[in-house]
Amino acid sequence: MSELSEAERRDWLRLARTENVGPVTFDQLIQRFGTAGKALAALPELAQRGGRRIAIASEATVDKELARGAALGARLIAACEAAFPQALAALDPPPPILWARGRVEILDRPSVAIVGARVASAAGQRFARGLAAELGQSGQVIVSGLARGIDAAAHEGALTTGTVAVLGGGVDDVYPPEHRKLYDRIAEEGCVVSESEPGRTAVARDFPRRNRIISGLSRAVVVVEAELRSGSLITARLAGEQGREVLAVPGSPLDPRAKGTNDLIRQGAALCEGAEDVLRALEGLRGFREPDRGVYTGLPANDPGDALREAVAALLSPTPVxxxxxxxxxxxxxxAVFAALVELSLAGRCDLLPGGMVTSG
Structure with missing residues (x-):
């Protein structure tokens, strides 16, 4: 891994911001062509093979994004660069880019995510705040999503020891608005990160991507309170898929906010009654090292052919496979099959999902 030149970083950002280029398609394109510049040059033909034209992000668009980030004092880090968090770089696939505002160096420190209900009980918030403080004193950085309730309490507990806020919108998208002072302290003393461009306001589809980064940055995820249908449970599921430890705080069966956490324990999550439980889980990871992503070298870029491409398309359905x-x-x-899938993805005819899964578009 090495630093990109400014021209290479602009190409990397253009590719990441191009229509229908999600993290999986991005990763496949870089693996196939070796550089973002070569992938950009190939995109029109690849999309046309898949069945349509594609809107490639313009240089003016990325220049505007870079200027906005610079005005905030934020830093753009590409997944191939040494400064990119190793835990995220090891994901399959990693987010192509990350905007970071604050102390970027803490992104590579040992981290634990604490997440939970937005409408959290006073007891749940007190527990999350105290857990974050204890884990922070033990050397862990606390990662969460700046939301109301458990997230905010976790950040507050770890302000003096190190905390990372992962946002669904841009690194300047403070939501809820009443967390402005908390955000400012995190940006100054910790770090705020996002995949989205600065200035973007988060919408519903941004939060699963945010949750994937929260779990990806962390060695363990602790869910404090969560109803059965909760974004926190999505974070826990993603953590399990990423090989992270998942812990849950038990609660009263009479409280709907305990149903999600109790169900996680029923499914095999470790029980968390305090910092010692988290540290014990982390002790089992002693010596664990995230796998290296390696170097992008480029693979043959042969045309898979119309027959194979259409055969692949015919096999796809809304059910992930x-x-x-x-x-x-x-x-x-x-x-050849992977090349066909990338071309179909660029044309909007399929969706390439993390974990090697694919659905029809």
Whole structure:
């Protein structure tokens, strides 16, 4: 991993901001072409093969984003650069870029996420605040999402020891507005990060991506309070998929905010009654090291052909299926099938999902 030149970073951002280029498609394109510049040059032909034209992010668009980030004092870090958090770089695939405002160096310190209900009980907030403070004193950075309730309490407990706020909107999107003072302290003493461009206001579809970063930055995720349908449970699920430890705080069966956490314990999450439980879980990870992402070298960029591309498209449905299953069903070489999927994705005919899954577009 090495630093990109300014021109290479602009290409990297243009590719990340191009229509239909999500993290999986981005990763496949970089693996295939080696550089963002070469991938950008190939995009029109690839999308046309898939069945439509594509709107590539303009240089003016990325220049505006870079200027807005610079005005905030934020830093853009590409997934291939040494400053990119190692825990995120090891994800399959990593977010292509990350905007960071504050002390970027704490992103590589050992971290624990604390998440939970927005409409949290006073007892739940007190527990989250105290847990964050104790874990912070033990050397852990606390990661959360700046939301009301448990998130805010966790950040407050870790302000003096180190905390990271992951936002769904841009790094300047303070929500809820009453957290402005908390945000300012985190930006000064901790770090605020986001995949989204500065100036963007978060919408519903941004929060699953945010949750993936919260869990990805952390070695363990603690859920304090959560109803059965809760974004915190999504974060816990993502943490499990990423190989992170998942812990839950038990609660009264009479409180709807305990149903989600109690269900997590029922499904195998570790029980958390205090910092010692989290530290004990982390002790089992002693010596664990995130795998290296390696170097992007570029793979052959052959045209998979219309016949294979349409055969792959015919196998897709709204039900997620692994790319390996598509390979088996077609009997074609994996690189050719992956190339066909990228072209279909660029044309909006399929969605490439983390974990090697794919659905129809």
């Amino acid at each position: 692994s790319r390996d299953e598509i390979v088996r069903a077609t009997g074609a070489a994996p690189p």
